[in-house]
Amino acid sequence: xxxxxxxxDSDQKIDSLTIGWSHGPVVALSLIILAVIFxxxxxxxxxxxxxxxxxxxxxxxxxxxxxLIIIFMGPFAQITQFNSYKRNMLVLIDTSNSMATEDQRxxxxxxxxxxxxxxxxxxxxFDPGKANEIQTKIGNPSRIELAKATLENTNVISELQDKFNxxxxxxxxxxxPIEEDQKSEESESSEETENQPISLxxxxxxESTEIGSAINAAVGKFAGREVAGVMxxxxxxxxxxxxxxxSARSLSTQGIPIxxxxxxxxxxxxxxxxxxxGPDVVFTGDRVPLRVQIESKGYNERTxxxxxxxxGNEQPSQQVKLKDGVQFAELIFVPEQESGTVELEV
Numbered sequence: 001x002x003x004x005x006x007x008x009d010s011d012q013k014i015d016s017l018t019i020g021w022s023h024g025p026v027v028a029l030s031l032i033i034l035a036v037i038f039x040x041x042x043x044x045x046x047x048x049x050x051x052x053x054x055x056x057x058x059x060x061x062x063x064x065x066x067x068l069i070i071i072f073m074g075p076f077a078q079i080t081q082f083n084s085y086k087r088n089m090l091v092l093i094d095t096s097n098s099m100a101t102e103d104q105r106x107x108x109x110x111x112x113x114x115x116x117x118x119x120x121x122x123x124x125x126f127d128p129g130k131a132n133e134i135q136t137k138i139g140n141p142s143r144i145e146l147a148k149a150t151l152e153n154t155n156v157i158s159e160l161q162d163k164f165n166x167x168x169x170x171x172x173x174x175x176x177p178i179e180e181d182q183k184s185e186e187s188e189s190s191e192e193t194e195n196q197p198i199s200l201x202x203x204x205x206x207e208s209t210e211i212g213s214a215i216n217a218a219v220g221k222f223a224g225r226e227v228a229g230v231m232x233x234x235x236x237x238x239x240x241x242x243x244x245x246x247s248a249r250s251l252s253t254q255g256i257p258i259x260x261x262x263x264x265x266x267x268x269x270x271x272x273x274x275x276x277x278g279p280d281v282v283f284t285g286d287r288v289p290l291r292v293q294i295e296s297k298g299y300n301e302r303t304x305x306x307x308x309x310x311x312g313n314e315q316p317s318q319q320v321k322l323k324d325g326v327q328f329a330e331l332i333f334v335p336e337q338e339s340g341t342v343e344l345e346v
Contacts (some may be wrong), residue, residue: 022074031072035065087228089164090218091157094211094234094263096172099144099204101235103265107131114138116146118153143264144204147233150261151200164228171214172206173240209234210241215258219251229257235264271296271304271322273346278333288333292346293326300324308333309345 021028043058105113111126114134120126141149151157160166168178178200215230230251236244248258277291292306305317308331320329335342 018078018080020076020078022076023072028069028073031069035062035069038065086163086165087226088222089160089166089228090222090230091151091160091166091168092175092211092214092218092230092232092234093147093151093168093170093200093202094172094209094232095144095170095202095204096206096209096237097204098209098235098237099147099263100142101264102140102142104140104270105135105265107135109265110135110138113141113146116150116153117141118149122154142204143235144202147263148200148202150233150263160231167218167222168200169214169218170202171210171218173208173210174206175214175217208240209237211236212242212244212247214241215244215247215251216242219256227256229259231259231261233261233263236260236262271299274326276344276346278344282333282335284335284338286335288335290331290333290344292329292331294320294322294329295326296322297324306331306346309343311343312345 039058039062042061043054049057103109107128108131110131111120114120114126115122117138119134119138157166170176170178211232211234215232218230219227251258272295274293274295277293278288282288290308294306299322301321301323303319303321306320306329307317308315310333318329318331331346333344
């Protein structure tokens with residue numbers, strides 16, 4: 001009620017209300033004693049009036065004197081108010097082309113992706129026995145899809161919004177704020193509720209990742225305003241710009257923490273054909289052995305097919321059991337043309 005009377009804003013509240021007086025209690029007591037004496041004097045001086053009227057007159061005179069005393073004492077109200085406000089939390093999402101990578105996950109690394117995509121509820125335990133089933137269901141989502149799903153399917157943003165003003169940016173070589181028209185349309189309901197789950201349109205198309213520069217640019221946009229922290233969603237493949245470690249160290253001196261949320265596998269499984277070893281000169285019809293140097297990681301004991309292409313034409317494939325590290329596989333090449341060069345590809 002007092003807030004409305006005083007015309008305070010909705011974010012302004014009264015913390016305490018204290019009534020005070022301009023003059024001290026000694027002055028107040030002296031005035032009250034004088035008022036009582038004066039009232040008694042007037043009561044006795046009107047001897048001709050009936051007693052009931054004299055009492056009424058004395059009461060009225062006493063009230064009038066009391067009002068005058070209150071006015072003379074100079075009452076005042078001391079109000080302490082406080083404004084509630086939220087500090088700013090900055091959320092940075094990496095949209096460089098490395099975030100388009102689809103990590104080849106196995107049963108041991110599928111849990112993180114499944115939770116981000118909502119296949120496993122945040123509080124539900126992970127059942128390793130269902131890992132292959134889950135992997136078949138979700139496939140190999142890209143890193144940008146996991147970043148998007150993390151924000152949409154978990155309570156990360158809503159929990160932050162309870163305490164902070166959340167500002168979302170994307171970054172690659174440049175920092176870009178998430179505009180309203182970049183957010184997907186929510187339901188057609190006309191009633192908007194606070195802390196609605198967000199829906200984002202993100203594409204990993206940036207040519208480079210500049211994490212340190214993006215952090216500095218985002219904080220710089222809030223110069224003069226309090227920043228509670230910075231959250232970065234990225235695969236942390238930083239190739240250009242300022243050193244993110246130096247940026248984090250600089251902001252820590254200002255009391256601004258950096259919270260990182262890594263997306264993707266730290267050491268994703270990979271298969272790489274390093275080179276094909278064979279003679280420079282061959283003869284028509286000869287069975288020419290080719291040694292293919294393969295480097296793999298994360299596919300130990302898995303059997304894969306390798307196919308030799310001769311001038312773009314595929315030859316029958318051959319199975320190879322992979323071992324983590326570098327290994328060699330042997331293929332046979334039978335040249336058919338009598339002269340010229342051929343292009344070999346595995």
